[in-house]
Amino acid sequence: MKIVLLSGGSGRRLFPLSSDARPKQFLKILKDGRGGRQSMLQRVRGQIRAALPDAEVLIAANASQAGIIESQLRGEVDVVLEPERRDTFPAIALACAYLRDAMSASPGETVVAMPVDPYADIGFFQALSGVEEALACAKLVLMGIQPAAPESKHGYIIPGGRLRGGALKVESFVEKPDEATARGLIGSGALWNAGVFGFRLEYGLDLSGGASYEKLLEEYGSLEKISFDYKVAEREPDIAVIPYNGMWSDLGTWNALAAQMGGYVTGNGLLERATDTYIINELGAPIIALGTRSLVIAASPDGILVADLAQSPHLKEAVGTLELQRPMRKERGCGEYTVLDRIECANGAESLVRRLRLSAGRSMSFRAHERRDAVWTVASGVADFTLDGETRRISAGGAIKIVRGQNHSIAAVTDVHIIEVQTGELLDETDAEKFEKGF
Secondary structure (H helix, E strand, C coil): CEEEEEECCCCCCCCCCCCCCCCHHHCCCEECCCCCEECHHHHHHHHHHHHCCCCEEEEEEEHHHHHHHHHHHCCCCEEEEECCCCCHHHHHHHHHHHHHHCCCCCCCCEEEEEECCCEECHHHHHHCCHHHHHCCCCCEEEEEECCCCCCCCCCEEEEEEECHHHCEEEEEEECCCCHHHHHHHHHCCCEEEEEEEEEEHHHHHHCCCCCCHHHHHHCHHHCCCCCHHHHCHHHCCCEEEEEECCCEECCCCHHHHHCCCCCCEECCEEEECCEEEEEEECCCCCEEEECCEEEEEEEECCEEEEEEHHHHHHHHHHHCCCCCCCCCEEECCCEEEEEEEEEECCCCCEEEEEEEEECCCCECCCEECCCEEEEEEEEECEEEEEECCEEEEEECCCEEEECCCCCEEEEECCCEEEEEEEEECCCCCCCCEECCCCC
């Protein structure tokens, strides 16, 4: 079995922690059982490994997510990168071509395409093994969740007669009904649509005319921007659903996520006489909630949120009215950075201060900047710094000046923390000629 994890979306419903640069599936806010924190991506990868040890995993992600996936999974799975976001149908089509052309999967291989971030118990992933048997009596197989409540944020599957292996025939779909309609659907046996699609690889390849991976990659920007649900599932007459009655959530809103974080305070925070209040703090300064009720308080370098838990599902609309600044924190394959300050000077130039962290054994890409200079000061650790072909070792207290146009890179001998001060006319990531992967 090949499992394609769909890592799309930009993540505005969990502002300020989630952003275009750091969608919700990469937020390390779930307990990992060892006293630390893990992301939804890391949790799902571990559950698949435990439930389906023989399954091969492929992540279909936007090209901008390559670094953070490498940082969190360290090359454990294959990754196919979309040049741009085109919704789930083009993403699945590209992944199928990659499975055949790059991973040599056979046409009869079972493929399960699913979101990268469901919050479910291990039984959900074990149930994926039933897709193989269900494909003997249907061309396309879905996973349907026994609803816990008449939610209007989910799509619903209307099942029909029983097929082999516990699967049911799919009669129709209802997309995000109002609460009253959802209650009636549940009464008639409807299931939540978990966004899981099982099929033979040849079926997925036929959907794009059998085009090669290289051709789809080249023409990706012109492919129809449409979901797999609308393009395929709702038009396929030969379709089955596997019912699942267990814990499952998409954790797409703060009220859903907060209840699964394993505690009321994450980061530097204090609750005093507070009820049903959650603090998630990525800043160094403390947050104190005194006498509060039913709140989520989230703080990161990208912003601060104070919201009533019940109102948090409406956050996406509110964030859409903001003119958001550049991402203040990014995680990459070699480490991460946080923007500490930005100053506009009287002469039109700018100054930007960042804290960089590189993991031991990792290196930043070689690059040169056309419109800015920089000074790096090592706060802790040891690293080998290369400037215009000359390499020297620097440690805590050491400083390096980089003039625009100079080719430079750094390789961490130990974990390294660097304070960087940029000065120039253009202080964004477009001003970089890169030669290898990295920051």
